[in-house]
Amino acid sequence: MSIQTYREKRREGTPEPRAGHKSARRSGRPRFVVQLHHASSRHYDFRLEVDGVLKSWAIPKGPSLDPDTKRLAVQVEDHPLDYAGFEGEIPKGHYGAGQVEIFDEGDWTPEGDPQQQLDQGHISFELDGRMLHGGWDLMRTRMNGKQPQWLLIKRRDRYAGAREADDFTNAGGHLGSGKPEASTRTAKRQSASAKSAGKAKPFEAQLAKLVGTPPEGRQWLHEPKWDGYRLLTTIVDGEPRLWSRNGLDWTERLPDIVEALRKLDTEDAELDGELVVLRRGRSDFNALQTRLAGRSKASLSYQLFDLPRLNGEDLREQPLSERKRRLYKLLSRKTRGALAYSEHHAGDGDTVFATAEKFGLEGIVSKRADSPYRAGRGDDWRKIKRENSDEFAIVGYTEPKGSRHGFGALLLAEPDADGGWHYVGRVGTGFSDELLSSLSAKLKKLQRKTPPVSEASLAERETGKPVWVRPKLVAEVSYRDIAGLGLLRQAAFKTLREDKTVNELEPTVAKVADLKLTHPERVVFPDAGLSKADVADYYRKMAEPLLAEIAGRPLSVLRCPDGIEGEHFFQKHRGKGMGEHVHTVPIEEKNGSSDYLMVDSVEGIEELVQMNAIEFHPWGATAKKPDQCDRLVFDLDPANDLPFKRVIEAARMLRDRLKSLNLESFVRTTGGKGLHVVVPLSPAADWDAAKDFAHALASACAKAEPNRYVDVASKARRNQRIFIDYLRNSRGATSVASYSLRARPGAPVAVPLRWDELGRLDSAAKYDAQSAPSRFKRLKRDPWDGFDRCRQSLTAALKRLD
Structure with a gap:
């Protein structure tokens, strides 16, 4: 029933929220509210947030927690979101005159698409409020009436019982002394949480450096690289607070996690981990976003991997192995449910990474077992990814074409050495209709007339006339590799990283694109008309499958300094002028040890191309096991x-x-x-x-x-x-x-x-x-x-x- 009906029934002088004026949508799951309405006929109003409005039902006797009791729920007009916080007296002479009290409120989780279920006449969901919890059903009936007639039914679960809504009111039928003891405990807990919130502050997280291959040695602990949101926890006076990596308070968004953390045997702690949704043992970022948006009831898992503080003791100078031992002990009886200990494997990083690849994980994070906890990015934590995936600033967009709405493609950039922005290309796939709309609205507020990137002409040549925006939003993008001119190849949008700021970004593409070829115009393949620059561009495009063949293996290259018609020679040892990404590996031979070439990155390939390498010939053995x-x-x-x-x-x-x-x-x-x-x-x-x-x-x-x-x-x-x-x-x-x-x-x-x-x-x-x-x-x-x-x-x- 349209919000227009709500607008038509209200007139000047009512204290009720105005239709058409939406409050700032809080992040997290959609809300529900139950209001006790002392109108001409006392009743309860049950409201669920769906697509920017409150879908509303009038329930004469209020919700029943008894699964055998079916409560009539008459659907009424949609209400604006602000109505979820409304309490007060509606004056006489106005529609719905009488007192309105908030009976219960909290989050709700639909089992599927809520609007689709409403259209079908049966919506199943879970409530997480002060008094109402667990599973519920709303089912439309065939009863005749001026308005649609539904039934509200409690499911049989641990929250069911022989209680009625009026059991929570006082003798006069109002809210107050009749509230159950559980609500009193909740109020006390909220009071304690409010006090601790003033003391709690986020701490700065330790970050990992991106590298190409896992480090060697038993001194390294290898963990899964979870595909989720980094989540920091502070516990002060027994009350947990949750923080994003850039210090945003996520406590209210994640009541399930907070409740699980309250059960830990500590009054004072700091914990570090990743919030994920698991699907068949793998973290699924899309499922996590759907869950946080309230469009699913998937279980959240807080994968904990570090413990900088416990019971008033600062553990940052303790070795990681000791911090993880104490973390495991703290979680040993609590790992079922929302909290989990992020397991690790000591040594044999290649095998761990291969296993991660086999099971479709995003990659691994390798950490020195003896390292302290140090804020910021250093070399003690290293991340190795299965695919190329990085965060970039959004600096512009193109207008949509055809049936597309919102925008056509996003223009991306990363910080350069001079404090400006370096253009890295565009991404036009991976967007849902909902994201096209919501992100488009954010981008329009950030429009600017001048380009924020120095390569504006390149961007315009690649995309046409773009709309420039201030670099404020961070997009995570996957891509196959880096093509010529330092542009992302086959980029696909993964997510908008609301937990990160552009100030946290680091250059990634520029490191590859900055390699300056000497004599890029030199003809290498005369009959095909291909130059040295063309050879470099080919190997940029094909770096990923080529590295699958040669990375980690002793290597010989065929060099052609004057093109294929000039002198050819094989080279298997490092020579003068080879770049820092061209490595060597010692191989025992009859007359002693020789250092053979080895590369494990696109940078290494390009540095060999710079030295006029045309062909790549690996051993049939790895450098670690050359025999x-x-x-x-x-x-x-x-x-x-x-x-x-x-x-x-x-x-x-x-x-x-x-x-x-x-x-x-x-x-x-x-x-x-x-x-x-x-x-x-x-x-x-x-x-x-x-x-x-x-x-x-x-x-x-x-x-x-x-x-x-x-x-x-x-x-x-x-x-x-x-x-x-x-x-x-x-x-x-x-x-x-x-x-x-x-x-x-x-x-x-x-x-x-x-x-x-x-x-x-x-x-x-x-x-x-x-x-x-x-x-x-x-x-x-x-x-x-x-x-x-x-x-x-x-x-x-x-x-x-x-």
Whole structure:
């Protein structure tokens, strides 16, 4: 029933709130209120906040806590939100004349979309008030009347009982001495909370530094990186208060968490953790936002991971391991329900991170076990993310097009070294209709005429004429990587971070974009017309899948200082002028230890491109276990005059042979003439066994079909045949990585394929610097999906081969 009806029934002189004037919407779950109305006919008014108004019902006898009692609820006109706080006397002569008292108030949680349920005539919900709690149902009846007739019914739960609304009133039927003891306790608690609130202040949180890989050693504790809101707790005189990371008071938003914290055995404490909603053991940020907006009743979980203070003792100088021990003891009997202890694992960070990836977690946070609690961002806490995801300031937006409303895309920026803002691109996906409306309203209030970024011309060239805004709002955005000109690639909006301010942002994109190429105009691939800048742009686009192949592995690169038509040479050791992100790893060799190249970030890749690296060739082993082969590579190298379909036949033949040995294999183009058949090994094998097996299998194939295959490298022996190159399976040997460019005409790329794609392939150099990124962007799943999950032993295969 429309709010217009409310407006028509009220006239000047009533103290009731004015329709059309909305109070500032409090954050958190929607509110409910029950008002005792001493009108010509005494009754209770039951009101639920839905879509900016109070949906209202008149209940003659008031709510009953007895599930067997069904209370008639007559739906009346919608009321403005301000009515939830109204108490007072409506004068005679006005509609509804009489005294109004607030009987109960609090939060409510619908089970699904409330408006949709109202339209369907049955709404289920939970109340969290001073007196009314637990589950309830409102059901529309078919009874005739001037207004819709509903029934309000209490569900059978621990809050049900043989009590009526009038049991909470005094002998005169008003509120007061008749209130139950529980309400008295609540009032006392609220009084104590108000007193403690004056003493409680938020503390400054310790923050983590973003890094590319987990640190090594038992001195590091690895925790899940929860995808939620950072939440700080102060307990003063037994009363908890909750704070966002930037000091906003969230206590009233989270009554369930507050109630759980009250049960802890402490009068004075500071706790640090993350507020999440868990779905199948994983934190779901969208579900958390839905819950905080009151559109679901999902359970909140406060994942606690630090304890800076306990029982008056400052624990900041204690090592993290000790703080966590005491936190665990404090929570040991309280971890069921709203509070949870955030578990950790000591050492073996790579395995922990791999497990986090497997289960779809956002990443991990690695912390030094012996570190104190230090406010701000330092090196003792490090976060490693599964995907690129960062916060940026919103500096503008584009106008909507077509049926879109609100805005088209947001323009993003990050702080630069001069105290200004550096433009990083736009994001136009990931917005709900509700968010488009609410965020658009906020942005219009922040409009400005001049651009806040120095790259305004770049932004206008990319988006057209933007509307600029003051940098006040923080957006969290996921993105695939950073493209040319330092712009985010394939960005998607995750959320508006109301718990953070723009003053907390740090540069992330600029660190990559700031790399200055020398001679970016130098032609590298003359026939394709690609320059050094184009090569750098390609590797920015493809950094993510390339790093999946090379990160953490000893590496050789093919450098072409004068382009592919000039001098070529391989390099496996660090050279002069290589950047800080090009690392080295010591590898033991016959004549001592040598430092091999290794990169684990897009910055490292770009610094090698700056040194004119074109091709990337990793070991078949990790830097941590260089003596253990974890993948075999069979390079099918055909004679020059052999049709490519023969190479496809060879790859399928080799796949079938491997399958007969219970080994799953994967295929990729080489960007040259042949194909690679790659076999993941888990557990890994020593190099001698790997080489022996590869040699034995190649020899068996050559003996079985000597007119088609050879197992020796001699060009003279290769006439009309394919060399099954097994020599790449020895310690120190390398193979070109998937998504590496090749230093050959046309700028071809080595590309992983599904086996069923081979039949459509006409060349091993089909994909190049232009088509490979386009293909990757179209992929719905990794062609080598399952590669890292293969569990297959070379030992068992060797026995079958014999």
